[in-house]
Amino acid sequence: xxxxxxxxxxxxxxxxxxxxxxxxxxxxxxxxxxxxxxxxxxxxxxxxxxxxxxxxxxxxxxxxxxxxxxxxxxxxxxxxxxxxxxxxxxxxxxxxxxxxxxxxxxxxxxxxxxxxxxxxxxxxxxxxxxxxxxxxxxxxxxxxxxxxxxxxxxxxxxxx
Amino acid sequence: xxxxxxxxxxxxxxxxxxxxxxxxxxxxxxxxxxxxxxxxxxxxxxxxxxxxxxxxxxxxxxxxxxxxxxxxxxxxxxxxxxxxxxxxxxxxxxxxxxxxxxxxxxxxxxxxxxxxxxxxxxxxxxxxxxxxxxxxxxxxxxxxxxxxxxxxxxxxxxxxxxxxxxxxxxxxxxxxxxxxxxxxxxxx
Numbered sequence: 001x002x003x004x005x006x007x008x009x010x011x012x013x014x015x016x017x018x019x020x021x022x023x024x025x026x027x028x029x030x031x032x033x034x035x036x037x038x039x040x041x042x043x044x045x046x047x048x049x050x051x052x053x054x055x056x057x058x059x060x061x062x063x064x065x066x067x068x069x070x071x072x073x074x075x076x077x078x079x080x081x082x083x084x085x086x087x088x089x090x091x092x093x094x095x096x097x098x099x100x101x102x103x104x105x106x107x108x109x110x111x112x113x114x115x116x117x118x119x120x121x122x123x124x125x126x127x128x129x130x131x132x133x134x135x136x137x138x139x140x141x142x143x144x145x146x147x148x149x150x151x152x153x154x155x156x157x158x159x160x
Numbered sequence: 161x162x163x164x165x166x167x168x169x170x171x172x173x174x175x176x177x178x179x180x181x182x183x184x185x186x187x188x189x190x191x192x193x194x195x196x197x198x199x200x201x202x203x204x205x206x207x208x209x210x211x212x213x214x215x216x217x218x219x220x221x222x223x224x225x226x227x228x229x230x231x232x233x234x235x236x237x238x239x240x241x242x243x244x245x246x247x248x249x250x251x252x253x254x255x256x257x258x259x260x261x262x263x264x265x266x267x268x269x270x271x272x273x274x275x276x277x278x279x280x281x282x283x284x285x286x287x288x289x290x291x292x293x294x295x296x297x298x299x300x301x302x303x304x305x306x307x308x309x310x311x312x313x314x315x316x317x318x319x320x321x322x323x324x325x326x327x328x329x330x331x332x333x334x335x336x337x338x339x340x341x342x343x344x345x346x347x348x
Contacts, residue, residue, distance in 0.1 A: 002328045004310075009335040030332075037337075 011037035031058035035065035164197035171205035211239025233258035241296040249276020255284030294319035
């Protein structure tokens with residue numbers, strides 16, 4: 001359906017079946033990057049991401065970017081029991097480089113530090129699976145939306 | 161004035177109490193002198209354009225942008241979508257289109273509907289935000305002989321599914337924040 005598609009960014013809204021029909025990635029052999037924005041209602045999107053990844057057949061697929069909402073630090077249970085678990089399961093099946101993008105409010109302050117520590121601890125314990133590439137955290141900015149992941153990895157702070 | 165031919169990016173925004181960019185200080189005899197000197201504009205942005213007033217005069221002010229204009233951004237264009245199509249049809253080499261806060265209806269116009277003078281290329285980037293106008297997208301596709309965008313950024317757009325289908329063969333980058341999907345089985 002989309003043979004040249006190399007980058008897909010999506011914010012799920014809960015209508016999974018129709019979305020999967022629209023994004024039939026089973027012949028997108030150019031797909032490199034999948035970016036998903038977790039909605040503010042924590043819990044949304046993970047099932048979609050899991051389903052979508054299962055259809056990816058691209059031999060050049062390398063990056064999954066997860067954009068976390070500003071309020072995610074208020075829900076450590078979602079982080080530990082849902083987000084981290086899904087990421088670990090996916091990484092065990094399909095190797096990719098994982099990037100977390102964080103809201104602007106994380107740029108400074110205790111929330112940024114806490115979240116970075118939580119993700120870092122999970123990574124240190126091997127909690128993201130043995131096949132994942134190095135985990136990276138990059139601050140989220142409006143300007144950063146329009147540049148590629150390689151640029152972010154080269155220039156942003158917060159790489160674990 | 162002598163530097164105006166070097167301008168490649170031009171943005172016009174309304175300000176003050178007037179909610180639309182219509183018969184204002186810009187589009188008048190004095191403004192026309194300045195527009196005529198802008199001979200190399202490749203990117204044009206217009207905010208709050210009153211299409212009913214502007215479209216019939218668009219060729220007068222923007223006609224000489226025809227060969228060079230590659231990108232057009234319209235924020236809150238006001239008027240029926242036939243006039244929006246006419247405006248886009250002024251620029252055969254237009255590849256990139258940004259429409260924000262656009263709700264142009266297919267309402268009937270008094271008198272004959274203006275025929276767009278050319279078919280815009282539309283092979284680059286499409287960015288739509290807060291967009292309503294499934295019919296407009298279909299008519300735009302018909303005008304340009306099919307849409308072939310390589311980059312699409314769709315935020316709260318009615319007609320996303322149509323765009324995905326028609327640009328499937330050329331699409332390289334897609335950013336989508338759906339408002340609702342009208343596909344089978346979706347009732348959101």
